[in-house]
Amino acid sequence: MRLLLDNNLSPRLREFLEGYDVEHVRNLGMAAAPDDEVIARAEQDRRVLVSADTDFGQLLAVSGARLPSVVLLRRQSGRRVEQIADLLQRNLPQVAEDLSDGAVVVLTNDEIRVRHLPISSV
Incomplete structure (x- = not known):
């Protein structure tokens, strides 16, 4: 899986x-990129x-997009990198x-x- x-x-x-296969936005020169560019x-x-920012789920819902999939990490502040991994x-x-087909996955x-995905408003 590519993350x-x-x-x-x-x-x-x-x-x-x-x-x-993992990349970080900073390594791609996108540290200050807006959410829509990251998506x-x-x-x-x-x-x-993979993010802790719930705005990505909201952006996908509004756009009606089928991809990219997003993993949202919730309640992870103060956790060590090893614990999140x-x-x-x-x-x-x-x-x-689910991620291959298009989904927002929330992990606690x-x-x-x-x-x-797509997330419908109905």
Whole structure:
């Protein structure tokens, strides 16, 4: 799976996500890029966007887009990079098919929620 880490996540997270093709927006010169440009880059590069920013789910809902998929990490402030990596490593395999088809996946320490794209207002 190809992942794009948002600016609100440590670039060090890349080191701990074994078995994944991981880029960080900072490495792409996009540290200050607006959310819509980050989404466009994730779609262009066929990557799943990983972020703690709930605005991405909102942007996808408004646009009616089917891709890119987004993994939203909730309640992770104050967590060490290793702990966040462990959360992703344990849960990404379970939602891989959903992410491949287009989804917003919300991960907390004890819950996974999946919303398939496009997100309709009905």
